[in-house]
Amino acid sequence: MLELRHLRMLYEVARAGSFSGAARELGYTQPAISQQMRALERAFGTPLVVREGRRVVFTEAGAELLRHAEDLLHRVTVAQTTVAAVAGRHTGRVRLTVFPSGSATLVPPVAALVRSRHPAVSLSLAEGEPPDSLHTMRSGGCDVVLGFSYPEGRDEPEASGLLRMPLMSDPLVALLPAGHHLAQRRVVHLAELAGEAWIGGCPRCRGHLVDACATAGFTPDITFATDDTLAVQGLVAAGLGVSVTPRLMLAAACRPDVVARPLEPAMHRSISAFTWPDLVRVPTVRIVLDAFRDVTSAPIPTAQVC
The missing domain is CATH 3.40.190.290 (D-Maltodextrin-Binding Protein; domain 2)
Incomplete structure (x- = not known):
């Protein structure tokens, strides 16, 4: 199941260009990021990233998932802030x-x-x-x-x-x-x-x-x-x-x-x-x-x- 933590992980991997960079930003270990990415790839039945030297590059499927991840992260932020504002004016x-x-x-x-x-x-x-x-x-x-x-x-x-x-x-x-x-x-x-x-x-x-x-x-x-x-x-x-x-x-x-x-x-x-x-x-x-x-x-x- 796709969760919010997966979306943040995808975003940070894209931003850092590596699993290790995403791990540093999120406070995880590099193997934990690799494990989550493999689990996502198994869930979708297709590779999401490929390695090019020390960097990882998103496949076509991965890039499409990343695009939706960015949009959903934005919507979650807006929802959290808006609900808090409605509650507290x-x-x-x-x-x-x-x-x-x-x-x-x-x-x-x-x-x-x-x-x-x-x-x-x-x-x-x-x-x-x-x-x-x-x-x-x-x-x-x-x-x-x-x-x-x-x-x-x-x-x-x-x-x-x-x-x-x-x-x-x-x-x-x-x-x-x-x-x-x-x-x-x-x-x-x-x-x-x-x-x-x-x-x-x-x-x-x-x-x-x-x-x-x-x-x-x-x-x-x-x-x-x-x-x-x-x-x-x-x-x-x-x-x-x-x-x-x-x-x-x-x-x-x-x-x-x-x-x-x-x-x-x-x-x-x-x-x-x-x-x-x-x-x-x-x-x-x-x-x-x-x-x-x-x-x-x-x-x-x-x-x-x-």
Whole structure:
């Protein structure tokens, strides 16, 4: 019999590309995942996956079952949230998955606003960068995702079918050591940093950096890469490279030995909230989305030292 645990297993195997990766995500052993998959294959009378090197690939039958699994997981999440909302109306818990700089700067005022307006609504928070955070939503792991994207027009298949609520445009700035020869400039042209060593951010951020530098006529020499904003600042302050960073990352903290300068040409990322279209009708989810909209409609203060 096909059970919910089988659907989650199928989804995680597809996401991780291996039984061992799915086992780590679900807290199972790798043999347990293999055993469940063999039981499913016996039940359906056909192979669902085949091995290609270290990865597993879904067969045509497996891909069809996976498609239904994703849809059913979504429906289960909506059902759970909707029933809880009907039972409690404006009470209940909304699960957030938010990228790190958003959890440090946007979630605290949103949580405070929600509490002041609706004390019976609670929030839980997990950190995650897109696209992984959107995969978490698809597997039923959260109700609202706060994510970001860059304007290159890259495909975002992980957002397909989700409701996107645009919130704000977050400018990117050049982050330089305080003693850098461009630190006193009002604006820094990206091409002026062509010969520098670079500190890169998250994978999506690095992709945008490489694209922007290519447009400016050079390839950045990325010597370090980390999605920890304090680590980026520390590496820049030590003179190990320069960086391009979203200004929101500097809103929580900015070291006195680095400076942030606007870029020419201007660069930005777009911050949006994501949820399933059906969940917008759930009062608690709507309350949280409204709070994100209200908080981001006002200017976000940045540490003055930058």
